[in-house]
Amino acid sequence: MADAAPQDHFxxxxxxxxxxxxxxxxxxxxxxxxxxxxxxxRLLADDLEGSRHQKFILRLESGQSLLVSHNIDVSPRIDTLREGDEVRFRGEYEWNERGGILHWTHDDPKDWHADGWLEHNGIRYD
Known part of the structure; x- marks a missing residue:
């Protein structure tokens, strides 16, 4: 009997x-x-250890900060991203004391996880 896909939890x-x-x-x-x-x-240096991730900090309207860790081995990097730009997002939130981390901002190639995305200047990166 096959195990249920992990996506059900998310x-x-x-x-x-x-x-x-x-x-x-x-x-x-x-x-x-x-x-x-x-x-x-704030734009941060890409994390090039293991799976590569583009990293930046978003400030939400509430004042909360959110570290975005966008997998650029699975989804395209947002090369035109600048401080002050608006970014829409869908991904998985993980709590931390600084406001949280957003990851899984891309399609899941194994279809085990809810798909995420980032949208910048009308272009969706998934």
Missing amino acids: RRAEIKGDAELMEAYRNGQSDLIVDGVGRVE
Whole structure:
């Protein structure tokens, strides 16, 4: 008998919007699929160890910060990204004391996980 795909866990816990994301942060929640929008506060160096990730910090309207870790081995890098730019997102939220981390911002090639994406200047990166 085959095991259930891990995606079932993530599909049960989806939140949308800034207020719900802030609530998840306040409650120390993780493993949530989240949708939202923020402004790029800071561009960070790409993480080139293991799977490569583009990293940057978003500031949400609530004031919460969110570290984005976008897998550029699976999805295209956003080369035109600049501080102050608006980015829409869908991905998995993991709590930390600084505001949280957003990852899985791409399609899951194994289809085990809810697909995510980033959108910048009308272009979707998934």
